[in-house]
Amino acid sequence: MYILYLDESGVPQIHASQTSHYILLGAAIYEGTWFALEKRINDIKSGFALGNPHNLELHAGWLIRPYFEQNRVTDFKTLAHVDRRNAVLAVRADFIEHELPMLPGRKRQDWRKYFRSTDATLHLSLDERRMLYRRVLDAVGSHRQGLYLFAEAIDKAALIPGVDPVEQSFVQVVTRFEGFLKSRTDEWGLIAADRDEHKAGRLQAMLALFQQEGTVWRDIERVIEAPFFFDSKSSSGVQVTDLCAYALRRYLENKEVDGFRRIFSKFYRARGKLHGLRHYTRPKSCRCMICKERKFAVMEEGEVAAPALTIVHAPQPDPAPPDATPAGPSPAEPLTTS
Secondary structure: OEEEEEEEEOOOOOOOOOOOEEEEEEEEEEHHHHHHHHHHHHHHHHOOOOOOHHHOOOOHHHHOOOOHHHHOOOOHHHOOHHHHHHHHHHHHHHHHHHOHHHOOHHHHHHHHHHHHHHHHHOOOOHHHHHHHHHHHHHHHHHOOOOEEEEEEEEEHHHOOOOOOHHHHHHHHHHHHHHHHHHOOOOOOEEEEEEOOHHHHHHHHHHHHHHHHHOOOOOOOOOEOOOOEEEOHHHOHHHHHHHHHHHHHHHHHHHOOHHHHHHHHHHEOEEOOEEOOEEEEOOOOOOOOHHHHHOOOOOOOOOOOOOOOOOOOOOOOOOOOOOOOOOOOOOOOOOOOOO
């Protein structure tokens, strides 16, 4: 049995102010390796958590950004973790008392979400949070058996009008997961996702339809039951998927190659071909690693297409933190995540 943990990065809406890509990524984890991966992730968390590592939720959108309160603490990096947290909470309390009431209602809601989502990592500097992010990606990339990635990465500007990116990506990922299961003897699959009241019913209805009628490409016979939905805080599988989806989107949108390289070899391949990942974009318009391996990239004169990856490479040492990261919240303009 394989459990396919699903998560998205980016938003499906097509608007200039939003992300250019919508990503739906699934991490298929074999039942026999679930405990081993869970232990690896919790061991990594233990090196960064202040207290119980299970309370440290991994969400890339909140990890990989500056926290404005830390910039207001003198010599923040020289303090012990407990002292860092106390100092940041003091800055936050002052902001809530004096600055938050002056903001409009919607922005106050955004700030409260920011406070909740960053509470477990207030003691970690931005460099430490980036290191945590990279180490989890390395754990995925170096996991020897029983873990495969599947994803549909959609350049929303390339979509035909009327095509829904959520539906297209879900069809693609489920179809590839089904093909993967059928390539193995007597393997079955379940789908699990972060609890989202707005999308849960829709995903359940789509999967039920696929199970009854199949998709355009194949019958769905090995993906059983309705999708299961978890609070992401209680599921390392969903958290890992979130980080992988973020790394894929940041590579395609911002050319941040470091995170994506750490997991690229885990996308499902068969007979030397990349089946688990597609970059949906305008034909012959892209030179990314995905399009090159799938032979869909625009090639310059004399250039040879990249060979397919067939082995899992050992993770590389942590490099210096990348420069291109999302802007952090500020009292004037809190950010939302995607």
